[in-house]
Amino acid sequence: MSDAVSNHFEPSPKELKELKNLTRQYGRFSKDAVGLGHVLGGGLLFLSVYLVHHIQIGMFGRLLLGAAPFGWIFGKEWLRKHYYQFSGRVNQRRRVWETPIQALLTGVMALISLAATGFAVYSLLKGFSWGLLLGSLVYVALLLAIPFIVWRYLRAPYEFIVGVALFLFSAILLSGSPLAGTPRALLVRSFMALAQVVALVMVPVGFVEHIEFLKLRRKMRVLKEVA
Amino acid sequence: MRADLEGLLTLDRLVHEPARLVILTVLAEAESVEFQFLARISGLSKGNLSSHISKLEQAGYTEVNKSFRGKMPSTSLKITPFGRRALKKYRQDLKRALRQKS
Numbered sequence: 001m002s003d004a005v006s007n008h009f010e011p012s013p014k015e016l017k018e019l020k021n022l023t024r025q026y027g028r029f030s031k032d033a034v035g036l037g038h039v040l041g042g043g044l045l046f047l048s049v050y051l052v053h054h055i056q057i058g059m060f061g062r063l064l065l066g067a068a069p070f071g072w073i074f075g076k077e078w079l080r081k082h083y084y085q086f087s088g089r090v091n092q093r094r095r096v097w098e099t100p101i102q103a104l105l106t107g108v109m110a111l112i113s114l115a116a117t118g119f120a121v122y123s124l125l126k127g128f129s130w131g132l133l134l135g136s137l138v139y140v141a142l143l144l145a146i147p148f149i150v151w152r153y154l155r156a157p158y159e160f161i162v163g164v165a166l167f168l169f170s171a172i173l174l175s176g177s178p179l180a181g182t183p184r185a186l187l188v189r190s191f192m193a194l195a196q197v198v199a200l201v202m203v204p205v206g207f208v209e210h211i212e213f214l215k216l217r218r219k220m221r222v223l224k225e226v227a
Numbered sequence: 228m229r230a231d232l233e234g235l236l237t238l239d240r241l242v243h244e245p246a247r248l249v250i251l252t253v254l255a256e257a258e259s260v261e262f263q264f265l266a267r268i269s270g271l272s273k274g275n276l277s278s279h280i281s282k283l284e285q286a287g288y289t290e291v292n293k294s295f296r297g298k299m300p301s302t303s304l305k306i307t308p309f310g311r312r313a314l315k316k317y318r319q320d321l322k323r324a325l326r327q328k329s
Contacts, residue, residue, distance in 0.1 A: 010245050011245055011248060011249055011252075016248070016249070016252050019249060019252055019253055019268060019269075020252055020253070020255075020256050022268060023253045023256040023257055023260070023264075023268065024256045024257075026264070027256065027257045027258075087263060087264050087267045087268075088260070088261030088262065088263030088264035088265075088267070089259075089260075089261045089264070089301075089303070090257045090259070090260045090261065090264050091257055091258035091259045091260075092257065092258060093256065093257055093258050094258055220267065220268070223267070223268065223270065
């Protein structure tokens with residue numbers, strides 16, 4: 001709309017509703033909708049679990065798989081900022097329950113991280129070795145980073161479960177820690193199973209969101225051409 | 228004065244102006260919106276948009292936050308609670324006036 005035209009512009013209730021919907025849909029890609037980021041996260045979790053259970057992974061493979069969640073976070077944040085929010089940033093409206101829930105989840109993750117750190121330190125003191133010390137340091141560093149990552153980067157519900165699973169997996173892989181026979185084995189395996197179910201949902205959800213985005217982008221292009 | 232006309236005349240003129248109504252409607256749907264998006268979705272020229280935003284900011288209906296993203300300047304806008312109330316009241320007043328008219 002040019003300056004001259006704008007003087008005669010009268011938005012109809014239908015047009016205002018359309019603008020509201022476009023803003024809301026576009027804003028979803030700042031938080032709730034992750035699109036291909038969901039596909040990447042879900043796919044990565046499946047791939048990691050599959051590789052660990054079916055292929056003998058060497059040190060390099062462990063390092064690569066362990067670092068993958070960081071790549072995922074970087075990738076999904078890049079997509080969010082530079083691809084999905086292609087026409088300036090729009091932050092989705094904050095819901096009343098959002099910050100308390102996020103704080104609660106971060107708090108729970110902080111408690112779990114501290115408990116696991118305590119367990120790792122206890123194990124180290126019980127049977128010290130330099131190899132175990134290095135593994136424990138990596139394990140503890142990643143565990144302690146999880147609450148921060150949850151608070152800062154894992155805002156959507158699917159992201160939270162799959163993201164925590166990926167980082168937990170990363171901590172285990174990078175520390176070289178064996179799982180079988182430890183008391184936490186059952187707990188970790190149960191959580192990983194749950195995360196895989198979530199990942200199973202997350203991949204199609206991501207594709208659906210991406211298709212929604214393509215439609216939204218088309219609508220916005222039409223809007224620009226009309227203007 | 229006729230009741231329907233009185234209703235229309237008491238509408239908030241600041242919100243009633245079409246471009247500003249569009250700006251407030253868009254801002255009400257998000258936590259914050261960058262200038263670039265608002266320009267694209269409203270179809271208003273940058274100069275026109277800036278002038279309307281200044282008026283809304285002066286009235287306390289919007290907040291403008293200027294910052295840098297890397298080396299690029301970025302202007303982010305937000306509707307204030309006062310602006311949100313004004314938009315809600317405007318919608319109610321307009322509905323009432325139209326009802327009286329019909």
